[in-house]
Structure formats: C-alpha cells, structure tokens
Amino acid sequence: MYLYDQYDQAMVDARVAEFRDQAQRRLDGKLSEDQFKPLRLMNGLYLQLHAYMLRVAIPYGTLSSRQMHALADIADKYDRGYGHFTTRQNIQYNWIKLEEAADILADLAKVEMHAIQTSGNCIRNISSDHFAGAAADEVTDPRPYAELLRQWSSFHPEFAYLPRKFKICVIASDRDRAAMKLHDIGIQIVEKDGEMGAAFYVGGGMGRTPMIAPCIKDFVPLDRLVSYAEACLRVYNRYGRRDNKYKARIKILVHEMGADAYAKEVDEEFAHLLDQGVEPPFAELERIRTFFEDPAFAAAGADDEIDRSDPDFALWVDRNTHAHKADGYVSAVVSLKPVGGIPGDATAEQMHLMADLARDYSFDELRVMHTQNIVLPHVRKSDLHKLWTALDEAGLGTPNLDRIGDIIACPGLDYCSLANARSIPLAQKISQRFADNGKEETLGELKLKISGCINACGHHHAGHIGILGVDRKGTENYQLLLGGSEAEDTSLAKITGPGFTEDGVVDAIETVSDLYLSSRVEGERFIDTYRRIGMTPFKEALYG
Amino acid sequence: MADPQYPAEGGLGQGHDEVQLRYRDDELVDHASVTVDSFLAQSNASAVRIEPGDDTRELLRHLERIRLVEVNFPSFGDGRGYSAARILRESGYDGEIRAVGDVLVDQIAYMRRCGFDAFAPERPLNESDVEAALNRFPHVYQAAADSRTPIWNLRHGDAA
Ligand code: SF4
Numbered sequence: 220m221y222l223y224d225q226y227d228q229a230m231v232d233a234r235v236a237e238f239r240d241q242a243q244r245r246l247d248g249k250l251s252e253d254q255f256k257p258l259r260l261m262n263g264l265y266l267q268l269h270a271y272m273l274r275v276a277i278p279y280g281t282l283s284s285r286q287m288h289a290l291a292d293i294a295d296k297y298d299r300g301y302g303h304f305t306t307r308q309n310i311q312y313n314w315i316k317l318e319e320a321a322d323i324l325a326d327l328a329k330v331e332m333h334a335i336q337t338s339g340n341c342i343r344n345i346s347s348d349h350f351a352g353a354a355a356d357e358v359t360d361p362r363p364y365a366e367l368l369r370q371w372s373s374f375h376p377e378f379a380y381l382p383r384k385f386k387i388c389v390i391a392s393d394r395d396r397a398a399m400k401l402h403d404i405g406i407q408i409v410e411k412d413g414e415m416g417a418a419f420y421v422g423g424g425m426g427r428t429p430m431i432a433p434c435i436k437d438f439v440p441l442d443r444l445v446s447y448a449e450a451c452l453r454v455y456n457r458y459g460r461r462d463n464k465y466k467a468r469i470k471i472l473v474h475e476m477g478a479d480a481y482a483k484e485v486d487e488e489f490a491h492l493l494d495q496g497v498e499p500p501f502a503e504l505e506r507i508r509t510f511f512e513d514p515a516f517a518a519a520g521a522d523d524e525i526d527r528s529d530p531d532f533a534l535w536v537d538r539n540t541h542a543h544k545a546d547g548y549v550s551a552v553v554s555l556k557p558v559g560g561i562p563g564d565a566t567a568e569q570m571h572l573m574a575d576l577a578r579d580y581s582f583d584e585l586r587v588m589h590t591q592n593i594v595l596p597h598v599r600k601s602d603l604h605k606l607w608t609a610l611d612e613a614g615l616g617t618p619n620l621d622r623i624g625d626i627i628a629c630p631g632l633d634y635c636s637l638a639n640a641r642s643i644p645l646a647q648k649i650s651q652r653f654a655d656n657g658k659e660e661t662l663g664e665l666k667l668k669i670s671g672c673i674n675a676c677g678h679h680h681a682g683h684i685g686i687l688g689v690d691r692k693g694t695e696n697y698q699l700l701l702g703g704s705e706a707e708d709t710s711l712a713k714i715t716g717p718g719f720t721e722d723g724v725v726d727a728i729e730t731v732s733d734l735y736l737s738s739r740v741e742g743e744r745f746i747d748t749y750r751r752i753g754m755t756p757f758k759e760a761l762y763g
Numbered sequence: 764m765a766d767p768q769y770p771a772e773g774g775l776g777q778g779h780d781e782v783q784l785r786y787r788d789d790e791l792v793d794h795a796s797v798t799v800d801s802f803l804a805q806s807n808a809s810a811v812r813i814e815p816g817d818d819t820r821e822l823l824r825h826l827e828r829i830r831l832v833e834v835n836f837p838s839f840g841d842g843r844g845y846s847a848a849r850i851l852r853e854s855g856y857d858g859e860i861r862a863v864g865d866v867l868v869d870q871i872a873y874m875r876r877c878g879f880d881a882f883a884p885e886r887p888l889n890e891s892d893v894e895a896a897l898n899r900f901p902h903v904y905q906a907a908a909d910s911r912t913p914i915w916n917l918r919h920g921d922a923a
Contacts, residue, residue, distance in 0.1 A: 380842025
C-alpha cells in the first residue's frame with residue numbers, strides 16, 4: 220500500500236482547509252450557488268435529485284482495512300448507513316449535507332484519502348486492474364505507475380480546465396480487467412526485449428459516442444512516462460473541441476484528426492517536453508515501487524488443498540476466486556450483488572466486516588472492482604472456508620461473479636439528476652428473475668450492464684447484454700443492446716431495435732438468453748454465440 | 764451582495780483591460796495589443812493578444828520583439844490559455860504574460876504556475892482572497908513554468 224509522507228499529507232490537508240473556507244462562504248451567503256458550483260465540483264460534491272452526493276477517490280481501487288473502516292464510519296455518521304461503490308472504483312455517498320461536507324473531507328484526510336478531482340473537466344482518479352499485484356498473468360504490478368500519474372495529475376496547473384473530464388487507466392496484463400481501451404488514456408505496462416515500457420491507447424470512451432481507443436504508441440520508456448502523458452494532454456487541451464459538450468472528449472479529437480495525425484502531434488510535443496524537465500527523478504518511481512512490494516506470503520504447504528466437501532462453499536470457490544501468482548493463495552471476490560439487491564451498495568456493517576476480514580485474511584488490503592464488487596487480493600487457500608463462512612453470514616457470499624446476477628448498474632433516476640430512467644429497480648428485478656427461474660447457473664458467464672441515460676456510467680455499451688434507459692414521451696423506456704465487451708476482446712454492443720417497458724425488458728433478456736442456450740455449441744459463452752450467429756436471430760426472437 | 768470593488772494600483776488604464784495584479788518590475792506596456800494575425804502581418808507591434816483558438820507557436824519566431832502577450836479568457840472554463848502561456852515560457856519568452864477576461868480568484872494560482880505574471884480580470888478580484896489562494900498549497904507535485912521545486916524532487920534531495 221502506498222503511504223502518504225509529509226508532502227502528500229500537507230497537500231490534502233490544505234485542500235480540506237480551502238474547501239472548509241469555501242463552504243462556509245457559501246453557507247454565509249457570500250458565494251452564490253453559481254460561484255460555488257465549480258468549487259464544490261472540484262471536491263467531488265454534486266447536487267443530485269434529493270441531496271448532495273459526495274464522490275470519494277479510491278486511487279487505483281486500493282484500500283487498507285483502516286481506510287475501509289473510515290468509509291464505513293462516514294456512511295454511519297454523515298449518510299444513511301451505506302455507501303455505493305462505482306464503476307470508477309470510487310465510493311459515493313448519496314445523502315450528504317453541505318454543512319458537514321468539510322468535516323467528511325477532514326475525516327478522509329486522516330486516513331490519507333480525499334475527493335480531489337473526482338469531478339470537473341480535469342484528470343480524474345486513476346483506475347487499474349483490481350487484481351494488480353496478485354494476478355498470475357501480469358508482467359508487473361501496474362499500481363506504482365498509477366500512483367506516479369496520480370501525483371503528476373493532482374493539482375496539475377495546465378490541465379484543470381480541459382474540454383471535458385479525463386480518465387486514465389493503467390494495467391499490466393494482456394488480460395484486461397479494467398476496460399482499459401474504453402478510457403481517455405489506457406496504459407498497458409509491457410515488456411519488450413527485457414525492458415519495461417508503456418503502451419498508450421488514446422481516445423476510448425463510452426457515453427454518447429462509444430469508441431475503442433487505438434494504440435498510438437506501443438512503447439514509451441518508463442523514465443519518460445510523465446513527459447509522454449503530458450504531451451498527450453497538451454495536444455488535447457489545445458485542440459479538443461470546446462464548441463459542443465458532446466464532442467469535447469478526446470475520443471472525438473482522435474477520431475476527427477485520425478489516430479496517426481494525433482500521434483504525430485503528440486510525438487512533436489513529447490520531443491519538445493523532453494528538454495523541459497517535467498519528468499520526475501527516476502528515484503521517485505523506485506521509491507513508489509517499494510510500497511507495492513509483495514506481502515510476506517507463507518510458503519506453500521500441505522493445507523493448500525481446498526476441502527470441497529461443502530457444495531455451497533465449493534461453488535463459491537469456483538465462481539468467486541481468481542488465480543494468484545503465489546502458490547497457496549487466491550484473490551477472493553466479495554459480491555455486492557445479492558439476489559434482488561442494489562448493485563454496489565454496502566452497509567456500514569458490511570464495510571466494517573470486509574475491513575476486518577481483510578486484516579485477518581488478506582494482509583490488510585482490499586480492492587474495489589469496476590464491476591462494483593470488492594476483492595480481498597491475497598487470501599491463503601487454507602483460510603478460504605473461514606472467510607466464506609463469515610461473508611455468507613453477512614449476505615456477502617453470493618457466488619455470482621460475472622454471472623447474470625452480477626449486474627453493473629448506475630444510480631439512475633433514483634438519485635441522478637441526469638437520468639432518463641431508473642436502473643436500480645430494474646437490476647433488482649432481473650437478478651430476482653434469474654435466481655427464481657434457476658437459469659443463472661446454466662447461463663454461465665454473462666455480463667449485464669445498465670445505464671440510466673446515454674452518459675453510460677453503467678457501461679451498457681460494454682455489456683454482453685446492455686440496457687440503456689431512455690425517455691420515451693415522458694415514460695421510462697429501455698433499449699436492449701447485445702455483444703459488448705470491456706475485456707481484452709473489447710467490442711461495443713449494438714441496439715437490438717425498439718425499446719421495452721421495464722417488465723418488457725426483463726422478458727426480453729430471458730428471450731435472448733433462451734436463444735443463446737438453444738444455440739450455443741460446447742464451451743461457448745453468451746458473447747461467443749452472439750459473435751458467431753450475429754444479431755439477426757436475436758432480433759427475430761425479440762420482434763419476429 | 765455586491766462584488767467588492769478594488770481600485771487598481773496606480774490607477775492604470777481604464778475599462779476591462781485594467782491591470783489589477785502584476786508580478787514584475789519592468790515598465791508597463793501601455794499601448795494596445797493586436798491580434799495574432801495582425802501581429803504576424805506587421806513588423807513593429809510589441810504587444811499581441813491571443814484568443815483561445817490561436818496557435819501560440821506561430822509567435823515563437825518573433826519572441827525577441829514581443830514585450831507583452833495578453834491571453835484572453837472569454838470564459839474561465841476554457842483552459843487553452845494555460846497551455847499557451849506555458850508554451851511561451853518553455854520557449855524562453857520572459858516578457859509579460861497577462862491574463863485578461865473571465866479570470867477568477869480560483870484560477871490565479873494555476874495561472875501563476877503556467878507563467879502568467881499579470882492579471883486584468885473583467886471583474887476585479889478581492890486581493891486578500893488572491894493572497895490566500897496563492898499561499899494555500901505549501902507544495903506542488905509537478906513541474907510547470909514557475910521555479911517551484913516539485914515534491915518528487917524535494918523527496919530526493921533538491922532544495923525548495
Ligand atoms: S448513466 Fe446517466 S443516469 Fe446513470 S449515473 Fe450516469 S449520468 Fe446518471
């Protein structure tokens with residue numbers, strides 16, 4: 220885990236003091252809402268349908284037990300006893316009072332956390348692979364590079380008023396678990412001829428105009444990482460469109476210029492910046508790396524064999540654990556998707572419990588997944604049964620990772636002021652339907668993602684099945700999409716045809732999943748069958 | 764509540780280009796600036812005004828005859844001027860860079876870091892707020908156009 224030093228702490232403390240002052244001026248009526256808005260947004264404080272919402276940054280999704288306890292305490296003290304983990308690996312609180320917002324930031328600062336740059340047209344929290352530092356398939360832990368970029372992007376003076384928000388993701392495996400190519404910049408740490416470097420994918424994104432990022436540079440040496448990122452951002456800041464909010468993301472710039480022309484501009488800027496001393500000393504990267512060294516894994520032993528005599532436990536092990544680089548260990552996924560529950564929500568008690576379990580069984584560490592679940596990254600196989608028992612008792616042991624019940628859903632019309640339709644009740648209905656009809660088991664891997672509007676916070680373009688809430692003559696309506704993927708085989712889902720009512724779309728999902736079941740050949744997932752047989756048979760089943 | 768009004772020091776100029784804050788000692792350029800297009804067409808102008816869509820790099824061949832660059836911010840949310848100022852400083856320009864237009868107190872610290880050393884905001888700023896904003900953050904993380912030492916250099920032995 221990265222730990223703050225005096226400098227990091229001083230910056231976050233200064234930010235709290237600044238915001239306390241701004242909030243007080245607002246409360247005293249010295250600032251109008253118009254004047255206050257850009258200031259609160261720089262601290263992740265949104266005004267939603269019913270109350271203020273605070274978004275807290277969780278850099279690259281990594282939390283210590285202490286931090287998770289603090290998030291639980293905030294949920295208890297300032298909210299209604301729960302929090303919502305987001306597709307950006309952050310947490311949001313939905314019922315915040317302006318009077319208390321500065322106190323929350325102060326509580327966060329005590330555990331080396333903040334809400335800086337979690338909104339606004341700036342570089343947002345850096346996301347990463349939730350199995351970083353644990354996965355057997357990575358070339359290195361990507362988080363030191365994410366942390367370096369976190370520091371570089373924090374309070375960056377040139378890039379605080381970009382054309383639009385800017386999201387960066389860093390991974391270090393050919394397996395993409397972070398939707399890397401659907402970010403403004405996706406970075407993959409790679410090894411070439413025994414040397415490590417970074418491949419840059421620029422101009423991906425979801426939203427109104429989804430695009431998969433092209434690779435614009437296949438190898439940037441690690442001692443030039445910051446200079447290259449700076450060049451990418453400067454070209455965007457100078458040339459990104461500002462005439463139309465919907466065309467302002469970097470994906471439009473890269474698309475309109477062409478990836479080659481954009482890459483050429485970046486190369487020129489990069490060559491210029493190399494003389495400007497913007498790169499941190501390499502010793503800083505080495506310092507950061509020391510925080511991400513492996514914990515003291517126990518040597519593999521005789522009790523590494525998992526006792527599978529309890530079928531419920533065995534099922535959870537099969538579904539919710541992931542191969543670890545150390546013998547005798549796995550990463551365990553805590554599902555925040557109980558049958559009929561609200562995707563990504565956790566109560567304060569559940570957060571405390573996960574924090575305690577991380578302390579006891581995972582070297583004090585937790586991760587937030589972009590799929591709105593929690594990972595305990597380093598669990599000894601011999602501890603798995605104890606872990607599962609504790610989780611199951613707290614309603615956190617649902618064995619549904621990457622199944623149809625493991626739904627991504629944005630807050631939607633229950634909270635979000637931009638929403639066209641509700642996401643949460645729909646997710647609950649689908650989850651309940653497929654638990655009741657027993658088909659979840661048979662369907663296998665099926666990623667379902669729901670957004671309440673075209674902004675696509677629920678990643679519907681990247682779902683094997685995606686659902687988009689639209690407003691149709693004043694009533695909520697749902698479009699169905701098929702064939703998306705946010706993994707290394709990134710693809711964008713396509714709309715099936717006319718939309719459905721809330722109940723209609725639940726039926727429609729059953730229709731397409733039945734067609735899959737009757738059409739699949741051995742070993743095919745839903746997405747594989749869709750790719751083989753195409754959209755037409757699904758359309759016929761839905762509308763024919 | 765009305766915005767507080769502060770008279771510009773020395774009563775320089777009038778109207779919305781009035782320089783309220785200046786962080787340099789040389790003499791103020793008091794003749795009007797020209798657009799980038801007319802600057803490039805005319806050989807004797809020494810003050811030029813950059814609009815957000817202008818390409819700052821076009822000025823780089825003429826830096827030796829420029830004494831003032833005004834960078835206009837029609838709206839505070841349009842951040843192209845930050846890159847413009849930094850590019851000028853990175854190219855060795857050491858004349859005045861003046862931010863004009865919709866310049867707010869919350870932007871001043873970042874503007875200073877990008878190389879702005881004079882400010883002519885449309886609406887005058889409260890100078891004690893400006894002081895507070897400039898002194899709020901004890902350190903900086905990254906290098907920019909000012910001389911502040913980034914945290915990551917401080918960590919590895921460089922003096923502040
Ligand atoms: S997708 Fe739309 S409705 Fe859902 S959280 Fe984002 S902005 Fe709100």
